[in-house]
Amino acid sequence: xxxxxxxxxxxxxxxxxxxxxxxxxxxxxxxxxxxxxxxxxxxxxxxxxxxxxxxxxxxxxxxxxxxxxxxxxxxxxxxxxxxxxxxxxxxxxxxxxxxxxxxxxxxxxxxxxx
Amino acid sequence: xxxxxxxxxxxxxxxxxxxxxxxxxxxxxxxxxxxxxxxxxxxxxxxxxxxxxxxxxxxxxxxxxxxxxxxxxxxxxxxxxxxxxxxxxxxxxxxxxxxxxxxxxxxxxxxxx
Numbered sequence: 001x002x003x004x005x006x007x008x009x010x011x012x013x014x015x016x017x018x019x020x021x022x023x024x025x026x027x028x029x030x031x032x033x034x035x036x037x038x039x040x041x042x043x044x045x046x047x048x049x050x051x052x053x054x055x056x057x058x059x060x061x062x063x064x065x066x067x068x069x070x071x072x073x074x075x076x077x078x079x080x081x082x083x084x085x086x087x088x089x090x091x092x093x094x095x096x097x098x099x100x101x102x103x104x105x106x107x108x109x110x111x112x113x114x
Numbered sequence: 115x116x117x118x119x120x121x122x123x124x125x126x127x128x129x130x131x132x133x134x135x136x137x138x139x140x141x142x143x144x145x146x147x148x149x150x151x152x153x154x155x156x157x158x159x160x161x162x163x164x165x166x167x168x169x170x171x172x173x174x175x176x177x178x179x180x181x182x183x184x185x186x187x188x189x190x191x192x193x194x195x196x197x198x199x200x201x202x203x204x205x206x207x208x209x210x211x212x213x214x215x216x217x218x219x220x221x222x223x224x225x226x227x
Binding site for chain 2: 100
């Protein structure tokens, strides 16, 4: 079964620091990968997604992620974080079957200190 | 376009009771999925409905059930509530163009006492 793991559970950074959040997946089929973000008190929303093509994917708010097939990784990056990036970040992969089931990683809580 | 709406937003129930949560998807979206979010287990998939049929089901006991109406609105029901059912229940809708982005609602916070 598809699974996804996030190794960093809590990350604390100062503003302007660079960010990299790890995501590793176990997946037997066509690789589709997602990063979602949940800002405090807000809806879970899509940051970026990878379906095929260029392994470097750019998302909203200056985030990007690189799909490295040989490492089964899809790490999220941002060169310079802001206080407003404080949120919980989730990596996700689709389920085995057709449809819209997602399997989420455990999440990473990011706190950015002003 | 209006986003995904969920009602009620907050709910307090007692063990043994049952509860029904409602979700209205984005207009035109035919796929509705439900997730449970807890601090201990994270985000877990409950089930997905498409065209009034359950298309996918997660690993939850039969006390958790759902349905979808012809207008794509969905409800989920939890019977014989347990303390461990306390969670944020999220609904997500999708236009269903293959594996697609899901749009999440604000969730219903259920507390079981």
